Amino acid sequence: SAVISQKPSRDICQRGTSLTIQxxxxxxxxxxxxxxxxxxxxxTLIATANQGSEATYESGFVIDKFPISRPNLTFSTLTxxxxxxxxxxxxxxxxxxxxxxxxxxxxxxxxxxxxx
Amino acid sequence: xxxxxxxxxxxxxxxxxxxxxxxxxSDSASNYFPWYKQELGKGPQLIIDIRSNVGEKKDQRIxxxxxxxxxxxxxHITETQPEDSAVYFCAAxxxxxxxxxFGAGTQVVVTP
Numbered sequence: 001s002a003v004i005s006q007k008p009s010r011d012i013c014q015r016g017t018s019l020t021i022q023x024x025x026x027x028x029x030x031x032x033x034x035x036x037x038x039x040x041x042x043x044t045l046i047a048t049a050n051q052g053s054e055a056t057y058e059s060g061f062v063i064d065k066f067p068i069s070r071p072n073l074t075f076s077t078l079t080x081x082x083x084x085x086x087x088x089x090x091x092x093x094x095x096x097x098x099x100x101x102x103x104x105x106x107x108x109x110x111x112x113x114x115x116x
Numbered sequence: 117x118x119x120x121x122x123x124x125x126x127x128x129x130x131x132x133x134x135x136x137x138x139x140x141x142s143d144s145a146s147n148y149f150p151w152y153k154q155e156l157g158k159g160p161q162l163i164i165d166i167r168s169n170v171g172e173k174k175d176q177r178i179x180x181x182x183x184x185x186x187x188x189x190x191x192h193i194t195e196t197q198p199e200d201s202a203v204y205f206c207a208a209x210x211x212x213x214x215x216x217x218f219g220a221g222t223q224v225v226v227t228p
Contacts, residue, residue, distance in 0.1 A: 001162075033215075042205060042218045043160070058215075092159055094216075104150055105216060107159040 002027055002095050004108035012114045013083055020079045021111045023093035028073035031096040033105070034066070038089045046091075049076040083115045118143040120208050122219025129196050129226055137222045139206035140188040146208040149189045150216070151180060154203045163204075164191070196226045 003026040013019050023032065032049040047055040047068055055068035070076040080087050090112050096105040119142040129135045141149075147168035152160035166173045166180045166189065173180050177196075182189040193200055203223050207216040 004159075031214075042220050043216075044218075045215055048215070096214075104148075104162060104165055106162060107152070109159045112157075 002029060002106050004093065004095060004106060006091075006093060006108040006111050008111060009109065010112035010114075012116065015084050015115055017083055018079055018081045019083065019113060020077050021091050021093075023076045023078070023095075023108055025074045025095050029095040030073075031105075032070060032076045033094045033096075034068060034076070034078045035092045035094060035107075036089045037092060037110070043092065046078070049078075049093075080113065083113075085115050088113055088115045118146055118208055118210075118217040120206060120217050120219045122206050122222060124222060125220065126223045127225070129224070131196060131198060131226055131228050133196055135191075135193040135196055135200070135224055135226075137191045137204055137206065137224075138188060139190070139208075139219050140186075141208040141217075142187070143208070143210070144184075144187065145210050148209050149180070149182060150207050151191050152205045152207065154205065154221075156202075160205060193224075196224075198226050198228055200224060201226045 005024045007022045034046040035043045037043050045058050046061045047057040049055050049068050049070040051070045067079045090110045092107050092110045094105045094107045122139045150165035153163045154160045164178050164180050166182050177194045179192040203221045205221050206219040209216050
């Protein structure tokens, strides 16, 4: 498995501001993903963070709102821009390695965001 | 795209009893089915997974079964303990490192 850390672990922000969440992995991984989990709900994929190129966004999520960077194989950031109370959620990164029968996705501890 | 349905939404069991959670998927191309346990305030933790070339997999008190024909898979927890209390999510994907489609989750409460 992979050891994944996220910063910050939680934050309370004012509407209209932006927050950047960091995801750090202890080893190189092929795939990094960002998910959103709204209160009491399941996980929804925001985007796949591609190393060295633009992220691939899922339907309903756009780059202007959720810009993502992935400068190398162990680090990614997600920015939640121009926040509103509806953005209050847990944001999770997950990682996976391509290839091999035992590879799978592992999740970080999450960033709990409250927007006032 | 893939759609995963999960039942029940809540499950209360007495300590020592068994718990079963069922999921169905829509995309016959899905070939990887992980289960995650999420405790309050934590990220989802992978507890077991199964691939489409296997019908059943067991790890101590946890087992997963897969019926490809019916497109459903189930999580079985035997001899439940209070520390099994959590939200459990099933998921499906066509690649183990690809986009996961999650079920809605099952809140399991184990009472002593």
